[in-house]
Amino acid sequence: MTNTPQRRRFLRAAAALGIAGAVPPLWAAGAVKPDAKSALIVVDVQNCFVDGGTLPVKGGAEVVPVINALAPKFRNIVVTQDWHTPGHASFASAHAGQKAFSSIKLSYGNQVLWPDHCVQGTDDAALHKDLKLPTAQLIIRKGFNPGVDSYSAFQEADRKTVTGLAGYLKARGIRTVYVTGLATDFCVAWTALDARAAGFDVYVIEDATRAIDLDGSLAKAWKNMAAKGVKRIQSADVAA
Numbered sequence: 001m002t003n004t005p006q007r008r009r010f011l012r013a014a015a016a017l018g019i020a021g022a023v024p025p026l027w028a029a030g031a032v033k034p035d036a037k038s039a040l041i042v043v044d045v046q047n048c049f050v051d052g053g054t055l056p057v058k059g060g061a062e063v064v065p066v067i068n069a070l071a072p073k074f075r076n077i078v079v080t081q082d083w084h085t086p087g088h089a090s091f092a093s094a095h096a097g098q099k100a101f102s103s104i105k106l107s108y109g110n111q112v113l114w115p116d117h118c119v120q121g122t123d124d125a126a127l128h129k130d131l132k133l134p135t136a137q138l139i140i141r142k143g144f145n146p147g148v149d150s151y152s153a154f155q156e157a158d159r160k161t162v163t164g165l166a167g168y169l170k171a172r173g174i175r176t177v178y179v180t181g182l183a184t185d186f187c188v189a190w191t192a193l194d195a196r197a198a199g200f201d202v203y204v205i206e207d208a209t210r211a212i213d214l215d216g217s218l219a220k221a222w223k224n225m226a227a228k229g230v231k232r233i234q235s236a237d238v239a240a
């Protein structure tokens, strides 16, 4: 749906009638156009997060063709990899008597404990083999500090240590980021929220993500993102 004069008239009339809620959002269907100051961020599309990996996200591999189709629409692309040390503090196995998917308190706050996953240099931590991003310019690795997790591509879980991504994007004049990848409710959401906090305009392309959804974490993530002005769109909303 393009923003034709007819559609604009319809939207104005609908708004006047107070039925704006019945009208699809303005950025529906091809209405969002990435420009030279936009970047696609592809979060953690790694073997660890798809079937056969150590922390599979339901339907995780389904994001690959969606992201491959989005990539040619972006001049700027950044890829991230979850990149943990063996025995990382986010692994349940590093804490005696703790089970995966439970939570504990670490020095910097609450930490969900995960199965061992995405260990540096392993096949499990490699990018999905079908991901086709020949124009990607930066791969940022995160979670390499043995004692601190990092869902976000911008800032570690201590909420102090930065990865340098905000500085990189700003130095290159990027103002808007489109976040995709795995998992919607953890690394995608934290990346989107930190991008907002760093002053970027932020879209999350929902059908280019899949979630873990642990104890309502997905609904909570969308609520937190909406509250901070992160815009939720679908890949069909992104114009070439």
Ligand code: VGL
Pocket: 044, 049, 082, 114, 151, 182, 183, 184, 185, 186, 187, 188
């Ligand atoms: C992630 C849990 C642990 C993610 C990474 O990429 O969303 N989730 N590590």
Ligand code: ZN
Pocket: 082, 084, 090, 114, 117, 118, 143
């Ligand atoms: Zn991790």
